[in-house]
Amino acid sequence: MTQTVHTVDEGAVASEDVTAVEPRTPRPWWRLAVLLIGALVFVFPFYYMIVGSLQKQSNTSLSGVLPQPGNITLHNYGEINAALNLGRTLINSGIFTGGVLLATVVFGVLAGYALAQLRFRGRGLLFVMMLLLLMVPFQLLIIPLYVLIVRNYGLGNSYLGMIAPFAINSTAVFIFRQYFMQLPKELFDAARIDGANEFRIMTRVALPLVRPAVLTAMLLTFIGPWNEYLWPFLITKQQSMQPLAVALANYMNTVQSTVSNPFGAILAGAFVLAVPAVVLFLAFQRYFVAPNIGSAVKG
Amino acid sequence: MAQIVLDKVDKTYPGGVKAVDGLSLEISDGEFVVLVGPSGCGKTTVLRLIAGLEQITRGTIRIGDRVMNHVAPKDRDLAMVFQNYALYPSMTVRQNMAFGLQMRKTPKSEIDRRVHNAANVLGLEEYLERKPAALSGGQRQRVAMGRAIVREPEAFLMDEPLSNLDAKLRVSMRTSLAEMHERLSVTTVYVTHDQVEAMTLGDRVCVLRDGVLQQVDTPQNLFDRPVNLFVGGFIGSPSMNIVTAQLIRDDGEPTVMFAGHRLPIAEDVVHSRPEIEAYFDRDVILGIRPSDFEEASLVDETWARMSVTTHVTEALGSEINVIFVIDAPPVEHKDVADLVPAAEKGGAAVPLHEGKSMWTARVDAHSRVRAGDQIELGVDTRNLYFFDPDSGLAIGDKQPPAPKLSRRSASAAALREQR
Numbered sequence: 001m002t003q004t005v006h007t008v009d010e011g012a013v014a015s016e017d018v019t020a021v022e023p024r025t026p027r028p029w030w031r032l033a034v035l036l037i038g039a040l041v042f043v044f045p046f047y048y049m050i051v052g053s054l055q056k057q058s059n060t061s062l063s064g065v066l067p068q069p070g071n072i073t074l075h076n077y078g079e080i081n082a083a084l085n086l087g088r089t090l091i092n093s094g095i096f097t098g099g100v101l102l103a104t105v106v107f108g109v110l111a112g113y114a115l116a117q118l119r120f121r122g123r124g125l126l127f128v129m130m131l132l133l134l135m136v137p138f139q140l141l142i143i144p145l146y147v148l149i150v151r152n153y154g155l156g157n158s159y160l161g162m163i164a165p166f167a168i169n170s171t172a173v174f175i176f177r178q179y180f181m182q183l184p185k186e187l188f189d190a191a192r193i194d195g196a197n198e199f200r201i202m203t204r205v206a207l208p209l210v211r212p213a214v215l216t217a218m219l220l221t222f223i224g225p226w227n228e229y230l231w232p233f234l235i236t237k238q239q240s241m242q243p244l245a246v247a248l249a250n251y252m253n254t255v256q257s258t259v260s261n262p263f264g265a266i267l268a269g270a271f272v273l274a275v276p277a278v279v280l281f282l283a284f285q286r287y288f289v290a291p292n293i294g295s296a297v298k299g
Numbered sequence: 300m301a302q303i304v305l306d307k308v309d310k311t312y313p314g315g316v317k318a319v320d321g322l323s324l325e326i327s328d329g330e331f332v333v334l335v336g337p338s339g340c341g342k343t344t345v346l347r348l349i350a351g352l353e354q355i356t357r358g359t360i361r362i363g364d365r366v367m368n369h370v371a372p373k374d375r376d377l378a379m380v381f382q383n384y385a386l387y388p389s390m391t392v393r394q395n396m397a398f399g400l401q402m403r404k405t406p407k408s409e410i411d412r413r414v415h416n417a418a419n420v421l422g423l424e425e426y427l428e429r430k431p432a433a434l435s436g437g438q439r440q441r442v443a444m445g446r447a448i449v450r451e452p453e454a455f456l457m458d459e460p461l462s463n464l465d466a467k468l469r470v471s472m473r474t475s476l477a478e479m480h481e482r483l484s485v486t487t488v489y490v491t492h493d494q495v496e497a498m499t500l501g502d503r504v505c506v507l508r509d510g511v512l513q514q515v516d517t518p519q520n521l522f523d524r525p526v527n528l529f530v531g532g533f534i535g536s537p538s539m540n541i542v543t544a545q546l547i548r549d550d551g552e553p554t555v556m557f558a559g560h561r562l563p564i565a566e567d568v569v570h571s572r573p574e575i576e577a578y579f580d581r582d583v584i585l586g587i588r589p590s591d592f593e594e595a596s597l598v599d600e601t602w603a604r605m606s607v608t609t610h611v612t613e614a615l616g617s618e619i620n621v622i623f624v625i626d627a628p629p630v631e632h633k634d635v636a637d638l639v640p641a642a643e644k645g646g647a648a649v650p651l652h653e654g655k656s657m658w659t660a661r662v663d664a665h666s667r668v669r670a671g672d673q674i675e676l677g678v679d680t681r682n683l684y685f686f687d688p689d690s691g692l693a694i695g696d697k698q699p700p701a702p703k704l705s706r707r708s709a710s711a712a713a714l715r716e717q718r
């Protein structure tokens with residue numbers, strides 16, 4: 001649709017002379033509706049977890065979706081704490097996850113740097129084997145790992161025993177290798193000529209440059225050990241060593257019959273387990289935007 | 300003593316690629332040596348071998364008097380400047396320059412003194428606390444040089460340090476480099492593909508091709524006495540004009556014939572090149588540099604004459620390049636295959652017009668020649684180049700090159716008369 005335009009010499013173009021700007025094409029309403037439904041589907045389990053953990057009596061019917069004033073209590077939190085000692089198990093989870101993260105980053109950076117920048121015989125073969133190992137399901141390894149770590153190393157019922165199988169993370173090595181490969185070779189040549197040995201080069205030159213990749217690797221690796229059930233369950237003998245995820249899962253089999261609202265208690269425990277993860281993700285959400293993951297730093 | 304000696308150095312990569320082939324070179328203490336050649340000729344590989352960043356396959360490298368074959372780069376006491384500067388992005392300029400000295404446990408006061416000196420010399424004082432990302436290309440290049448200078452090494456190694464700069468900056472940095480060499484007198488090995496840089500900076504220039512050293516000499520000698528067709532065509536801009544020609548004796552007077560032109564040449568030209576006797580009545584490759592042409596009216600009768608049709612002119616201000624067609628096919632020889640830019644592989648060393656060679660002649664800036672004009676060119680036959688058509692080797696000239704004094708005064712006088 002054409003508009004009549006007043007030229008300058010006919011006088012100033014007064015705003016009232018110009019035809020009103022065509023309103024923007026509104027976004028189709030159904031697009032918004034679909035997105036809303038999707039959001040609801042994802043948020044609902046968290047929402048119900050909160051509601052359910054506050055119920056005095058478990059109400060699994062549809063009416064129980066909305067919190068009913070008469071049915072609200074914090075009693076469930078007390079119940080689960082009494083059964084599991086939330087504080088202790090949270091600390092165990094923290095130590096376990098923190099240990100895995102530390103080992104992942106340290107070994108990942110070391111291995112990634114070696115695979116990317118150092119030249120040695122069998123380098124390609126090593127890399128391929130590392131990738132192949134990613135395909136082996138953990139369940140296949142449980143029995144030999146148990147024998148190795150508990151019987152041979154004597155690390156049963158210890159934090160180290162919990163962390164050990166997860167300490168070397170092929171995915172992290174891969175991420176760091178790709179990252180290091182994007183750095184220009186001359187940078188490292190210059191450092192070698194300047195007189196730095198390989199370790200110094202890694203710490204003074206390479207490491208400051210991979211900080212974004214370190215953060216990404218940590219965020220990606222966090223949720224694994226935090227939620228891990230099978231291995232910590234196998235390796236711990238006392239409940240005081242168990243991470244929260246394990247203790248919570250066991251609760252369903254052991255103590256629940258003694259409590260009036262077992263579902264409420266479980267949901268309360270689940271809520272406590274979820275909070276740190278959600279907070280972390282919310283705080284660092286911009287690092288999950290695709291371009292940031294594994295992107296190179298230009299000098 | 301920081302002389303560098305390479306003795307029959309070979310570098311073969313796994314897979315069989317021979318990047319450096321039997322290279323022997325002696326670089327004296329304090330000398331500025333330039334390694335030049337087309338892309339892929341192995342010059343950067345040679346530099347990296349000297350630095351220790353690559354392992355030699357055969358031969359020895361000595362720096363000072365020590366054999367350095369198995370010595371790590373950090374123990375060779377060399378400093379290197381890279382083409383893309385390779386500055387440490389997470390460190391400030393000061394930290395970049397201090398890094399090498401810190402690695403060598405130099406005392407802090409000494410580090411500060413040297414960094415300050417270098418920053419002064421290079422005009423970097425106000426940038427010391429900036430990171431490389433906040434610097435322009437020229438500034439980064441100076442930081443890279445500063446990083447090398449503070450090390451006070453046995454030798455500098457430079458890998459095309461000026462290639463990433465714009466033209467004007469390149470020229471001014473060239474002068475700075477020359478000044479710095481005057482002042483510091485440190486042995487320098489400099490790699491470039493730009494022969495103008497090579498000629499202006501080098502005490503001696505090594506021309507490399509496919510890993511083989513073609514010729515090592517002063518820039519002027521490379522220009523006047525190329526040892527083969529490749530060096531002749533590589534050095535000099537615009538490039539030497541070449542054609543396959545025949546040498547005959549016309550009534551006893553030696554004459555060179557090509558593409559319908561006949562150039563009589565003086566006897567002493569033949570006498571100073573004893574081997575050329577074998578090439579009479581045979582094909583020979585003739586080379587004439589653009590600077591050995593001039594407008595016929597401006598030179599005396601000792602110069603041979605050639606009448607040509609101007610195809611295109613290039614006015615440069617200080618001179619005019621006259622480009623004309625020579626009725627002869629391009630010279631096909633392995634030595635000139637490299638001189639074609641990669642994009643034109645399959646083409647000839649000299650630009651072509653309908654399958655025929657195009658030559659360039661340099662004439663006085665005030666000549667009134669225009670495209671399409673017939674022009675009569677004078678050719679300085681004392682400086683003709685002859686090459687064997689099979690081996691490409693130059694047919695040697697035992698006399699020192701003739702100065703061009705007579706030409707200058709003749710052309711100046713002629714110009715004054717014309718006005």
